[in-house]
Amino acid sequence: MAVYTNLTNEHKEDIRVLYNLGKDADFIEIPEGILNTNYLIKDRDKKYIFRLLEGRRNTNEELKELELLSFLNKNDISCPQASINNLGKNHMFIKEKMGCLFNFIPGDKVSNIDCDVLKKIGSTLGRLHNLSKDRSIERTRKIDLDFFHEKISKVDLKTILKEDHDLIMGRYKEVKKIDFSALPKGIVHNDIFPDNVFMGEKLSLIDFNDCIKAPLIIDLAIVINFWIKIKEFSKDKENSLIKIFLNSYEGERKLILEEKRLLKKMVLKMALTFIFLRINKFCIEDNSGTNMEVKSYKDLLILLEEETNEIY
Incomplete structure (x- = not known):
């Protein structure tokens, strides 16, 4: 918005x-x-x-x-x-x-990430993905890693990113090698941040403007990044919350082995996607005169830290 x-x-x-x-x-x-x-x-x-x-x-x-x-x-x-x-x-x-x-939609945006909230979003996404498997939506402009990489590559990124350049582009080269195309697809929300979820009498999802047919684990990766990892919980608590979320999701839709194997890399890919989006929007595009909330890509760099634990 x-x-x-x-x-x-x-x-x-x-x-x-x-x-x-x-x-x-x-x-x-x-x-x-x-x-x-x-x-x-x-x-x-x-x-x-x-x-x-x-x-x-x-x-x-x-x-x-x-x-x-x-x-x-x-x-x-x-x-x-x-x-x-x-x-x-x-x-x-x-x-x-x-x-x-x-x-x-009445209710309050999610402000406190706890077990109950993660169970509800997990089961809701599982039902959404089951319902959307036979549908298709394409976008000419979309939240997509390659889409935004193409945009930001037209400028001198080393000058813009300075000391952050090597970290960001190094992780990009790492995830660019991975082929996600064979994973199960359906309609994903693709922007499932806490501020797009309202808690009232029931959990409500808003802002489907970036929904698209794509690998279903995209939504799981966004939740893991922007509901859990970004909060900088202790590693034990982080791992526990991820497990609670995924178990709730699998109560509605079981993940296949290849989805489990690639989920960690998808988490990295979606972190980079939103970093590239913010670089393009706030460092390259001219949005002067626009009433818009400014979000720095630097706030997301914590998501690029090397992981030692497997999600599955």
């Missing part, structure tokens, strides 16, 4: 009319996140999230995401749904960009 496109008063009125919102519905910018424009809308006693896609992606693929969200809700996985407007559509266009009005 971020704000690249400032909605004019005319745009806001178009949204109010098209979705039957009150004339005093308030639009509040959301600076968190980095890929799309997002507003919180407060309309009387209701809240909504309005998302404007900034990646110039294929509309048909974006509609597949909306279909997926509806399908998941029908199968008891709580996630946002796009509202239907007065034209009978679940989207609109502003400045040739696709916009959607989503219901507001």
Whole structure:
């Protein structure tokens, strides 16, 4: 989430009319996140999230995401749904960009990582992956290691990264040799950070804008990195929490031997993916004038430390 496109008063009125919102519905910018424009809308006693896609992606693929969200809700996985407007559509266009009005998911973002939370996210991801195995979504712009490596390789990385260059590119060369293509695939959330999970009456997943058909253990690697390893627990506690999370996941979907063998390397790959994403977004791209939360790649370097323990 971020704000690249400032909605004019005319745009806001178009949204109010098209979705039957009150004339005093308030639009509040959301600076968190980095890929799309997002507003919180407060309309009387209701809240909504309005998302404007900034990646110039294929509309048909974006509609597949909306279909997926509806399908998941029908199968008891709580996630946002796009509202239907007065034209009978679940989207609109502003400045040739696709916009959607989503219901507001109640609850609190995950702030305390404990056994209970990890069990819930493990079982939820297991069910999500089981449901998504026969579906496909492709993205022209995506959270992908090679996609962002190509972008950042066009500049002098040694000048930008300085003392961090050798560590980052050394680990990249290590993971680049690994072939993950034969692993089981399905729709992965691909951005399953704690701030994309709400805890209310039930666990809810939000922000599927980067979901894609890919090896399923991508989501497991993101959780291990950004729910557990980044917290710098003691090694014993870290290993215990990883085991609790994976056991809960396998209660819904069993991992095959090759997934277990490559999970540790996928953890490294996803750490590098988000490091490259941040290098591109905050060190190379010009985002001046954008209301966006700034996140340094340096905060993630701890994830590149050499591991001695196997996950499985």
